[in-house]
Amino acid sequence: MLQFDSIIIGAGISGLYQLHKCRDELNLKTLAIEEGSDIGGTWFWNRYPGARCDSESHTYGYTFSEKIYKNWTWKEKYPKQNTILKYLKYVEKKLDLKKDILFNNKITSAKYLERKNLWLIKTNKNKVLLCKYLICAVGSLSSANIPKIKGLNTYEGKYYHTGRWPKKKVNLKNKVVAQIGTGSSGIQVAPTIAKKVKKLVIFQRTPNYSIPARNKKLTKEIINKYLKNYKKIKNLIKKTPGGHTFNFSSRSVFDFNKIERNKIFEEAWLKGSLAFRACFGDITKKLDANKKASNFIKEKILNTVKDKKVAEILTNFDHPFTSKRPTLNTNYYEIFNKDNVELIDLKTNPIIKITKKGIKTKYNEFFFDKIIFATGYDALTGPLLSLNLVGKKNIKLKKLWSKSPKTYLGLMIPNFPNLFIIQGPGSPSVLTNVPVQIEQHVEWITNCLNFLNKKNKKTIEPTISSAKRWSAEIKKLADASLFMKAKISWYKGDNIPGKPKVFIPYPGGLPRYRNICNKVEKNQYKEFLIK
């Protein structure tokens, strides 16, 4: 049986960097295993129309190598899916990674063999492999969620999930199309396809707050400025809570009268981007301050959408702004002024079933050529649970996490020795500009493996008490935040029936998290059992 020092599951942004670190820096015999037919992870699967990153391009990518950073040119403020894929292919070529990636293999199980201190991995193509270190680089938003709506199996048209969009072009021209879901993905899909479909019916469960992206081509001057400021940008994104280049203002919405406050909101609105939420320091922290931002956004939508009833459905917010993932849009609200776009409020007119020809709601029956599910993911825990991980004493991850995910730092799990997670539950992950978090995780894991090898140690796992403390810390921070005020949020597992209802990522911000991880490393992993 083939045996490796380290096996990495996934060949997205995290898997690629981890493969480079394990193979080229630690000289470990390493293999990455990828379910898809090529590299890219999220950007391989999310090929839906309009797919684009919400982070600004000069901050979205690797910063570990000045050469790699500087030999690539981002041409737009926000990179689109295909551009990111091209970027990752460029990095892959530079580092010569493909030769150590096994494609088209999905992990079906991974079991820890206690007597051998090895992980036994099986794939759907009947590969059976052994490794000392198993590193899960499976992404936090990769387990697509298609809700179990009655009758879906009877539907005679084609349906698609945004996160598993076919490689082959989907022909939507002059079709009658349903779109269920209005999160980040749905808000990108709708304006893109509204231009070509005959009719688009959007089914909205919860109204979303969306800020204009204001995407644009980058001028030569701006591109050169970003390249010249490589070191500055690299340092800055490590210091802000979300890993972006913007920091939160120290001013309060209450330091200003309405006219002054709206002027500041207006400036931020015109600039666009996720930075809108940071134009005052208390928007994301205090409910009354948040309300001012929420009202400003509501006003903008009401002024854009001409049909009063539709505008009301789009602004009937039941949660504070930023308590769910903030989204960016390009002409999303404008499409509701088009004759071929209709909005259905699932709160008052819920889906009863999917029929052979379309969708039946409480008050209507629709016929559709295609249905698009922009219904999100079994976030953070889903991709890990699908690996069927079994740790020491035959402990199944599914059982261990049945009430809540238990990790230390989101990086390791008690009783699962030598198993590492990149972007796991309990880390800031989805609350950040993802590549910044990924680099921190990969570098922490690499240093830890280096430590173990140098000290000639066989295994590492966190103590049960450290994982308990970590869960308590997350709960304390989440309870004090606005995140818990959202009614249905994938941050706390509400979107998946039966999923434990606990806040999943670490909400304390990247710099604070990074400091904690650095201290753990400096103290030589005291919170871990090392043998």
Ligand code: NA7
């Ligand atoms: P999200 O943000 O989870 O959005 C999913 C949307 O689908 C959201 O509007 C949900 O409404 C809706 N949804 C989910 N389940 C249902 C059911 N059963 N019925 C009706 N509507 C439903 O996923 P995205 O892919 O948009 O965004 C994830 C991205 O965030 C990821 O790709 C990264 O780019 C960042 P809800 O609000 O839950 O009521």
